[in-house]
Amino acid sequence: MPYVMLALGILFALVALNAHAPRRSALLLAPSFFCGWLTIEMAPHAVVTWAAATALTAGFGGLDGWPGWVGFALAILGIAGVAATIVASRRTVVTLRDSGAPLDLDPEDAPRYPLAHLIVPQLCLIPRKGVRVERNVVFHEDGRLRLKLDVFQPAAERPDGELRPGLMQIHGGAWVIGDKREQGLPLLNHMALQGWAGFNVNYRLSPRATFPDHLIDLKRFLAWYREHAEEYGADPDFLCVTGGSAGGHLTALVALTANVPEFQPGFEDVDTTVQGAVPFYGVYNLFEPGPWPRPMGATRLMERMVIKKPFAENQEAYAKASPITYIGKDAPPFFVIHGDRDSLIPVAEAHRFVERLREVSEAPVIYAEMKGAQHAFDVFPSYRTARVIEGVERYLTGLHRQYRQGTPPAVPGEVSDSVDGASARPRATAAE
Template identity: 40%
Template structure:
């Protein structure tokens, strides 16, 4: 029991103090346990409590050491309960970032009937079953081919309300996975389900992965998907003139690059004349500077991955290609509205990546950008329903609804 309770205490400690140093593998371990425990703290408390009760009922605990173990376990439960209670602060951070862009009173500009639809707090049913992604009234159209590359179909899924309201705002989701793994089926489901239930059309995109693909294949596919959306999304009720792109991790990188490199010929071979502008971007915990020009990253693990498997050249060999792949080097006065979201507990993609991009965008006159730095949030924190992820989603819904209303008012 003592060993078990010490492990539980470390789980709680890791939520508050994730590993950021070397060896890098410790950061991966910290991420795995930090994500699981940090986003499901009450579930973990219940499981650990039941294990403890079972050991006590079975007569497996006795003596001073076991009594100390129970006290340690209890302290870890209190720490996790406190961690859970702090998750509501994510809503404040995202709303603060939205106010940087739209002004202090931006919520008042949302029509009352739309404002009332946004939940004030997470539903208990969503918190109890964090993987119940099916949303009533939302249809998912799977595996629509948007392009064929070398005989391979590239596909996307579309989420929309069953009654297909016309001229709905569109969200384009790009999945993460370090450019080498991942798929369109498993990421951002809480966000897309929430927005689709409120009348948005959400599209999640497949793209070629490394090492089979070499950059810029990834962003080319994403831009082809965007072009398909602009040409066909009206058939699903979407408005091709209002598209917001989002994604997490590698998807955060690609969604930021998509937004900042609109109509870049190098990323649109064979479809250079197509308009690839979007009306906004909400990248989550992305890598925005492969070159590490500001020393945002403390270790070389990412450089090894990118050099050997994604770009297939090292920074010292072709620095211009590394810059071309980095959203930070595409910052200009043509940038659309952007709201960056990143947890300061991220052990895979340091929050300094978002600091750098945010600062660069802020320095350009006329560019609208906000940054929500979420206390203690780990990488991939919004993969399932949790108190933190739902608060972020609800705050984002306010922001995106207001941004869409602004678009409607300008027509």
């Protein structure tokens, strides 16, 4: 048993180290991400499990020899390292406040994420009480192609037939995997309870699809939404968009390419503007290196599966697929969210996108950098996820309130105090 304790200690210490300093080499990138992602966002579960395993091993003779004591010390260090990630996640509210997110909007009515979901994350797969989900609604059909979405709505009837604000959710998965059943569920459930109509949208995936097929499919949803929103109690003139990873990239593209004819073949006259965008840990620039030694567009994934053109001879194609290309003064309000320990898309990618947005856009741009968070942190309903979801809901509620008042989107101080019209520029984070 002493050598079992030693093995456990080494394992726990390495996993904890990876959570704080994920590996970025080609060989270790994927396993390092998955291990760190699960450890960080399920840290309370890991601490309890590891502590129980350590105690159980010690009780069966794991300390009968020097290897056991070395392993025990390493196990304690590993448990402490994971516990440190819990401490970092507890600063999420501070991070959101410093970013300018209007957390104090209607504080007496501010919703809280259910504790049960933090204890049993799998509960997020089940619609929450008070939420009605209509699945597999076809929003575009062309021959054998049938694009579908799921609709999340409050179960209660609308007061006086009032139309609800709409939220479009775009799943991630490196443009090649993923499904509406897997991502955005904690957010959509929470938003539905606050009176929103959420639309979790599928799109064609690579390698069968070639960019811009993915974006065109999402634009087709916008056209469908304009025509059918009221059937689901939603306001056809108010829609915000969100998504993570590849979904964050597509979220930014949807928001920044409103009414670009190239991405609306056959429905060029449809208004495809959105009223706000909340991209999570997205890729925003495919043609310049920046956070990477070489541009994201020069990777095998992009050249062979997504855009399917050699990067060196087709940089214009990669620029066309980059949200940063389309930033203009008429961009909608943005709330950009990224984790500072993201090993798949370095946080510097968010920095340069936000910097460019703030230089050009006349709309408010909020940026929240989640301390200690990995890529895809919001898939699990962790403490951090719960607080971020509440912050996003407050932010989008502020935008919708301004829309109903007939006032243009304003800076964050005005979102949180839109009734009296207080004004303040977004506060910079330390990461900027």
